[in-house]
Amino acid sequence: MKRSCRVAEFFDGSAEGARTLIELDGVRVSLSGHTVLEDISFSLEEKMFLGVVGPNGAGKTTLLRVLLGLVKPDRGSVRVMGMTPVELKHELHHIGYMPQQVVFDPVFPASLFDVVMMGRTCCIGTLRFPTKADRVAVHGGIRMVGLDGLERRPIGELSGGEQKRAFLARALCRETHILLLDEPTAGLDLPAQQQFMELLVELKEHMGLSVIFVSHDVNVLARFADEMVCINRTMHLHGKPQEVLGSEKLKEAYRCEFDFLVGVGGQGPEAGKDC
Amino acid sequence: MLAYGFGQRALVGGLIIAATCSFISFFVIVRRLAFVGMGISHAAFGGVSIGIVAGVDPILAAGGFCVLVAGGIGWLSRKGRLHEDTVIGILFASAMAFGVLLVSLAHAYNLDLMSYLFGSILALSWTDVIIAAALSAAVISFLVLFFKELLFFVFDEETATASGVPVRFLYYGLLIAMAVTIVVSIKLVGIILVSALLVIPGATGLQLTRNYRGVIVVSLVAAVTSVVAGLFLSSGFDIPSGATIVLVLFAEFMLAVLFSPRRPYMARIVGKGQS
Numbered sequence: 001m002k003r004s005c006r007v008a009e010f011f012d013g014s015a016e017g018a019r020t021l022i023e024l025d026g027v028r029v030s031l032s033g034h035t036v037l038e039d040i041s042f043s044l045e046e047k048m049f050l051g052v053v054g055p056n057g058a059g060k061t062t063l064l065r066v067l068l069g070l071v072k073p074d075r076g077s078v079r080v081m082g083m084t085p086v087e088l089k090h091e092l093h094h095i096g097y098m099p100q101q102v103v104f105d106p107v108f109p110a111s112l113f114d115v116v117m118m119g120r121t122c123c124i125g126t127l128r129f130p131t132k133a134d135r136v137a138v139h140g141g142i143r144m145v146g147l148d149g150l151e152r153r154p155i156g157e158l159s160g161g162e163q164k165r166a167f168l169a170r171a172l173c174r175e176t177h178i179l180l181l182d183e184p185t186a187g188l189d190l191p192a193q194q195q196f197m198e199l200l201v202e203l204k205e206h207m208g209l210s211v212i213f214v215s216h217d218v219n220v221l222a223r224f225a226d227e228m229v230c231i232n233r234t235m236h237l238h239g240k241p242q243e244v245l246g247s248e249k250l251k252e253a254y255r256c257e258f259d260f261l262v263g264v265g266g267q268g269p270e271a272g273k274d275c
Numbered sequence: 276m277l278a279y280g281f282g283q284r285a286l287v288g289g290l291i292i293a294a295t296c297s298f299i300s301f302f303v304i305v306r307r308l309a310f311v312g313m314g315i316s317h318a319a320f321g322g323v324s325i326g327i328v329a330g331v332d333p334i335l336a337a338g339g340f341c342v343l344v345a346g347g348i349g350w351l352s353r354k355g356r357l358h359e360d361t362v363i364g365i366l367f368a369s370a371m372a373f374g375v376l377l378v379s380l381a382h383a384y385n386l387d388l389m390s391y392l393f394g395s396i397l398a399l400s401w402t403d404v405i406i407a408a409a410l411s412a413a414v415i416s417f418l419v420l421f422f423k424e425l426l427f428f429v430f431d432e433e434t435a436t437a438s439g440v441p442v443r444f445l446y447y448g449l450l451i452a453m454a455v456t457i458v459v460s461i462k463l464v465g466i467i468l469v470s471a472l473l474v475i476p477g478a479t480g481l482q483l484t485r486n487y488r489g490v491i492v493v494s495l496v497a498a499v500t501s502v503v504a505g506l507f508l509s510s511g512f513d514i515p516s517g518a519t520i521v522l523v524l525f526a527e528f529m530l531a532v533l534f535s536p537r538r539p540y541m542a543r544i545v546g547k548g549q550s
Contacts, residue, residue, distance in 0.1 A: 068437045092439035099433045107537075108305060108430060109480075109487045118427040122438045127420050154485045170434075 007094050007177070010082040019046040021178055021210045022067065027076035029062055036062045038234045040076070044210055044227075049201070051221030051228040051241070052214045055254050058232040060214040061100065064180050067212070068097060081177065093122040096171030096209075100182045102163075106156035112166050113151040116141050119170035141173030142166075144203060161192035165199065172203065179204070179211045185220070193217075197224050218245070282510065285396045288404045289502040289520075292463045292472070295411040297498035298418050299456050300477030301491050302449055306429040311348060311450065312473040314363035316457045318344040318370035319466050323391045324377040333391060334403075334458060341454035344370055349450050353443075394465035394517030396506070407459045414452045414459075421445060426487065463502070464517035471521040472498065475528050482531035497527045 011019070022044040029037040037059040044050050054060050065071040066078060069085030069092075080088050080095070088095075096119070119141070120134045142148055145165040150158065158166060164184055171179060181200075185193040201224055204211050215221050221228060222241040230237040230244060236253035237244050244250060277283055303312055322340025326333030344366055351366075352359040378388060390398065418425065427435040428445045436442050453473065460469045476498040480490035505520030534541060 065437075070436060089439060092437070095437075097434055097437040099431070099437070102431050102434065104430055105305065107481065107485075109485055109490045110426070110430060111486055114426070114487065115430065118423070118430065118435070119438070121423050121427050121435070121440055124423065126424070130423070167434075 006083055006087065007081055007091055007175075020044070021046050021081055022212070023077075023079040024066075025077045027066060027073045027078060029059070029066060029071055029073050031062070031071070036233065037066070037073075037231070040231065040235055042229055042235065042238050044212065046210055047204070047208050049204060049211045049213065049224060049226045051225030052212060052231065053216070053218050053221060053228060053244075053250075054231040054236075056216075058253070060231065061182055063231065064097070064182055064212070064214060067180060068092070068095065093174045094177045096174060096176040096179045098164075098167050098171050098179075098181045098184045100186060102167060104155070108154075108156055110155050111152050112142065112147060112155055112158065113138060115155045115166055116169045116173055119173045123174050137173045138169075141169035144172060144206075145169040145199060161188055161195065164188060164192075164196055168196075168200070168203075172207070176207070176209060179209050181211065181213045183215055184213070185215070185217070193220065200224070218250070281397050281399070282506075284399045284401060284404055285506055285516070286503070288399045288407050289396060289463055289506060290499060291404070291408050291411050292460050293476075293498035293502040294495060295414050295456050296460060296472040297476040297494040298415055298491060299449075299452055300473050300475070300494050300498070301480065301487065302418070302425060302429060302477075303453065303473045304477035304481055304490075305487075306449070308449070308453065309470070309474045310360055310363050311345075312453055312457065313470040314348065314367035315341050315345050315450075315454050316461075316466055316469040316473075317367045319457060319461060319469075320392070321370035321374035321377070322458075323388070323461075323466070324374035327388060328377050328381040333387075334461060337391075337461060338455065338458040340370070341458050342451055345450035345454040346447060349447050353446075390465075391461055392465050392467055393515060394461070394463055394468065396463045396516050399462055403462060407462075410455050410459050414455050417448055417452050421448070425449065464520055468517050468521045471524060475521075475524045476501075479524075479528045479531040482528070482535040482537070485536075493531075497524065497531075501527060 020043045024043070025041050027037060027040040028035065040063065052060050052063060062071055066073055066085070067080055069088050072085070078085055081091070083091060116138045117130060117134065120130065120137060124130055124134055139148075139151070142151055145168050147162060147165055147169065150162070155163065155166065168184070185196050188196060197220060200211070203209065213221060213225065222245050225241055227239065228237070228241050228244040229235065230250055230253045232253040236249045237247055277286065303309055319337040319341050322337030323333040325340060326336030329336065347366055348359065348362050351357055351362040355362070424435070424440050425445055427438070427440055428442050432442055456473065457469050460472055464472060476494035477490065479497040480493035483493050484490050501520050501524040505523045506516055508514070508523070509516035509519040
């Protein structure tokens with residue numbers, strides 16, 4: 001995997017397994033005069049899967065935008081692969097991002113291959129055209145998510161689940177170290193959600209990725225994440241999924257009652273909500 | 276017609292303009308900028324009026340005015356928290372009203388003004404053709420050099436931003452490229468009809484193919500054939516060239532709608548042909 005100087009320095013300068021890819025310390029963010037995030041502090045070790053949960057309007061998407069350098073915190077520090085958000089602007093090809101929803105025209109004239117190639121834009125560079133290596137990387141990304149054979153299919157003709165996998169391939173076909181996913185399973189039925197999550201975990205292991213996964217679905221995340229963070233404007237919890245699910249603070253964050261039948265690592269927890 | 280210098284200049288100028296319009300038409304259609312095109316082209320009336328009243332080249336004045344209006348549309352819709360169509364509705368009517376007031380106060384309602392409203396391709400000079408070629412080259416260079424970034428931006432602005440694609444530069448660049456194309460095209464079809472050249476070629480392409488490469492090729496063929504056929508028909512039947520070009524373009528679009536593979540009957544015919 002080709003790495004730029006700053007990223008190479010980061011990965012070569014510390015021993016594998018001991019690297020902290022993301023560090024947030026006392027981050028506060030205000031948008032249009034309203035405090036959206038306050039006193040957010042956590043870190044993410046290399047190759048870990050961090051689930052971020054919280055109710056609507058908790059600031060989960062803003063948190064991802066802070067990590068991408070798109071929103072500037074008023075206070076606190078953010079480090080991603082040892083870089084500040086300003087330094088990160090030139091290294092965004094090491095971060096794969098999947099937004100909550102890609103709203104596009106169903107007749108948009110682009111094939112699956114073209115859409116995944118968009119993920120290579122920042123690797124190819126301005127005023128340059130895709131090379132054979134880029135096309136190989138795109139084919140590789142499509143193969144990884146199991147969509148090979150559909151390369152020429154218009155993106156609007158793929159099913160909802162296939163489109164999500166296409167956007168995952170787009171996030172992976174660059175020089176990805178960190179994957180930021182904003183409710184990527186929203187709108188999928190349960191089997192498709194299950195398939196997507198299993199694929200994600202498999203790819204994470206295979207590619208050695210670090211993942212931050214934002215979701216409303218506490219149960220799904222609890223089953224797949226290594227660690228979980230619960231936010232509702234401020235940090236409410238950070239710990240192993242079992243600790244988070246069993247905590248009273250989770251109810252506090254959601255301001256409602258939860259009943260969990262915790263089955264982390266097994267068939268998955270089933271939950272009833274009484275808000 | 277080609278035996279005369281004015282006919283040769285009209286054909287060369289028309290082909291250059293057709294190529295530029297057909298390329299930018301792709302982005303106008305997929306980014307849904309048709310109303311923006313209409314707004315900028317009608318605002319050109321204000322610029323032409325300034326030119327006529329101030330005694331400077333009306334096309335030059337319209338060029339500067341259209342770029343300002345395009346920038347204003349972009350700035351107000353991004354910063355002013357107004358929808359693009361609202362801003363266009365405000366600016367295009369105000370710019371036209373300004374133009375009407377200006378020519379009325381200067382008593383400048385004359386044949387010259389009418390030629391800008393309805394086009395006068397047969398009055399093109401070689402200098403006009405050279406200026407059109409230079410401006411078209413600038414627009415096409417922008418579209419070619421930033422094609423992959425533009426495609427990413429028009430498909431999924433949020434992920435493009437998160438990938439470090441300079442979306443603000445691309446958005447304003449696209450609006451300014453549209454303004455320049457419109458100004459270049461005014462002599463061909465006039466202020467009133469110029470938006471047809473920005474919309475119909477791309478829409479025709481989208482009816483017939485499902486990939487952007489095909490859309491651009493069909494768009495180019497549609498624009499070029501409409502200019503050639505329109506010029507010969509207008510010369511043969513002594514009818515206005517601008518209106519004839521637009522009506523040929525419309526006829527091509529209707530044929531594309533009828534024979535679009537998206538129509539169920541065409542899909543059946545294509546299916547039978549393949550089996």
